[in-house]
Amino acid sequence: MRVITVFIAVVSGLLVLSGYFLTGFFPVLADVQTLLLNWAIILMGVAALVGIFNLITVHTDKIRRRETGSFYSAILVFFLLGTFFLGLILRPEHGLMGVVMNGIIIPVEAALMGLLSISLLYAAIRLLRRRADMMSVIFLIVAALVMLGSATLPFVNLPILGITSRWITQVLALGGARGILIGVALGTLMTGLRVLFGVDRPYGGN
Amino acid sequence: MAISLDLITGAISFLFTLLILSYVIGDNPLFKIGTYIFVGVSAGFIAAIAVWQVVIPRLVSPLISTSVSITEKGLLLVPLLGALLLIMKISPRLSGMGRIVMAFLTGVGAAVTIAGALTGTLMPQVMGTINAFDMAPYQGNAGLLLESITNGAIVLFGTIFTLSYFHFGARPRADGSMRRLGLIEIFAWVGRVFIGITLGAIFAGVYAAALTALIERLSSLINFIGNFL
Amino acid sequence: MKSDEPAAADAGLPAWLSGIPDAAPVEPVENENAAPADDLELGDIPSWLKAAAPHSSIFGETAQEPAVEPAPSFDAPADSADWLNTFKSIDTPQAPAFAMDEPVEAAPAPPAFVPDSQSGENMDSLFTDMPDWLSGSVDLPAANPAPTPMTNSDVLAAGELPAWVQAMRPVDTGVSQLSSTLLSSDQTLESRGALAGLQGVLPAAPGYAPTSKPKAYSIKLQASEEQQMHAALLEQILAAEAEPVPIASYSALRTSRSLRWVIAFLLLTIITSVLAMRTQIFTMPVGNTLDINGALNAIGSIPEGSPVLVMFDYEPARVGEMEVAAAPVFDQMLLLRHPRLTFISTNESGAILAERFITGPLAGHGYESGIRYLNLGYLPGGQMGIRAFAQNPSVSAPYAFSQSANLFSTTLTPAWTLPPLEGVTSLSQFTALILITDNADSARAWIEQTTSARGTLPFVVISSAQAAPMIQPYYTSQQISGLVSGLYGGAVYEQNNAGRPGTARTYWDAYSIGMLLAMALILGGGLWNLALGLRDRAAAREAK
Known part of the structure; x- marks a missing residue:
């Protein structure tokens, strides 16, 4: 099994990779790449379904074992199955599914996001009590300056605030952001190559 | 205000916003009920989308369609088999069979990210750092030229110092401790400052996004109440 | 004895x-x-x-x-x-x-x-x-x-x-032998000792007799001094592992519920009051930034009635922010260029959010599905899906996300023959790409995977404020044409939209107060907590 999985990972990866760089020499590689990518798209959709089935299994087990919080699990499973069958029958684009999205999903997510503002502010205020080092001080000063520059004052306009804030975000922060991006790209490159060389086998082919 | 789908949506939205905002006074059953309903509804919605937007149009429909050629149908047997193998992951005994599909997805995903990182980020970003010193647009304007060079230099050094921070090559010292080279150590220290600045800017952005979400929710509550006043 | x-x-x-x-x-x-x-x-x-x-x-x-x-x-x-x-x-x-x-x-x-x-x-x-x-x-x-x-x-x-x-x-005592005989199957009668006369109390295996004196085994562990030293060392190590080590930096950290309540009270009260009063006393931000100028130029360069691809890649949590930032951009574009719009999303809820956007903030433009705009729906697979779509969009997203009148109908609407996509067979045939995202990774994926396919097409990103710092490098490297981020970006863009009213103005006072309040609390509270932290640390040093 291990040889098969490594073979599949390496061959499929190399075929897709060659579809990026060698289509000038072998035009058929573009078609092969499209084919493999479309297979991957289908499988990713099925994987999402399998994941949701797993969620149902976990919560139904909790209900069956009458664990703490099984009442909430029952609520979750009920609404999950209800929404799924509603979407299956009516289709996701139906108006009722719009009610589900605009009435439940958006308000809950947005309200949770709104609560985050309180938590972020709390954490920032308490940061210096926790660790009073140079990094924390720089972090908070920059955050405060960017916040100041993102707002305006009543009745008066102080463009200097916006200019300072923009200089921080578009010049000073840009250096760090670009360094992080290049670092992430290098890391991605190395990780991907390790997978393609069969050194890393995150799919479980130890 | 007549009872309409919009009113029902508004009422449900109002209720769920209050359920979640009740967390301000602490974790409570109402908040929990709201979040569990949300998770259930979201998962059900995603499942319905996966069926209607992936499984039916890309797998089931082409296989049963008479307008699709035999060759195309034959090629679809591969993802069909893969889907069956993935479903086997549900069973603990057969979950090993799903590894074949996971291997395929990992291989394809690795190739896509390698090519994307190389052609979409690594090379363009390096070139962007170099091109910041392109003086052609500022010829004849000393002020702008100086500003451009200064900003370009800050970005260049910020990038180098930040990358130095991620350099973890070290040598053992006499006392057994591992330390980076002296110059790299200094660069990394300055890199930390740049990373701190970037994270500070990101924090301000996250707060701004969260604050806007809070404003939008409170605004919707006020508007809903306003409908009855 | x-x-x-x-x-x-x-x-x-x-x-x-x-x-x-x-x-x-x-x-x-x-x-x-x-x-x-x-x-x-x-x-x-x-x-x-x-x-x-x-x-x-x-x-x-x-x-x-x-x-x-x-x-x-x-x-x-x-x-x-x-x-x-x-x-x-x-x-x-x-x-x-x-x-x-x-x-x-x-x-x-x-x-x-x-x-x-x-x-x-x-x-x-x-x-x-x-x-x-x-x-x-x-x-x-x-x-x-x-x-x-x-x-x-x-x-x-x-x-x-x-x-x-x-x-x-x-x-x-004259205990009857009969009773014990009846009760016990063991007929052995004890003939001596304190148990003499009792029957069946010490059952023995018939015929069993040891043939030799049992060996004496020492119960003392035969361990050398070195082994005992090692055992003692292991015990010490295990004892040290099991012993909880207090983390000095966390010792003073206790959740201050009162501080949390004060922050929540201030934010909720002030923002609610400002929104309820609909004040507009804060000035709108002035001065276009380079990235917003880039967006304005890109939108302005779109040919009249041409196909534009719009990617909706944000979570429902940020629908408020994204709609505020995107609405003036689209309002201006639809008003001036009347483009044919095609929507796609790598987020499961993106298709519904796209419908909400076109029928909500942009409802005034009267765009109809299948005629002026088309929703291609959900594109699964993340980066893989984006690459597949960039290579061959009609194969990767063949059907429209359109409403069906019949229940249980599996009829699918082919997308690439409908008016919004007329004459389009590849990504490069769109006249512009507009990405609305709240995630820097999503932006990176779209930028990376469409690099070769889009060529020099204008690419505008409308992002959340939280993703902007990590998207900014792509603007300075000229991989994207323009960037509008957050409520601030939306407010700036709104002022370039011929004075048309927008949601940014409605939210701006509350937003500005919220940002200023946060800045004041962070600086003031930070200094206060810094002093408290120094005091705690000094006290801890003295205690040591």
């Missing part, structure tokens, strides 16, 4: 035993060697052994002159313990402790006393003359006559035994 050790002292005797000599009418012993002189010498012998010994005092009889001298082969030293002397043969066979109508069968249990095989020939005579209780434990010769039944006249006097021993012995 040696009789000469504690026997001399009364103090060593149990209270109940020390009273025996007075209570029992013991006659003086004539021969010193024949038997222990008195019970004092048996002070440490338990009662059951006393009962077993043919002592005169126990049975209320005077010890008789031994008929046979102890065999020399017995190897008993001359100064052997007195209690051993009790095992010397006596001329009168001892009777069992209780009377029986039938002779007692010899117990098949292992013998309590096994003679040495190297003993002399006198051993036979020794054991034949042994009292019945002892001879019964060895194999008797076939010719040996059955022991003489004893009568109840031989039983002990009640006063000679402690009460608890009396209670244990069924002899005097």
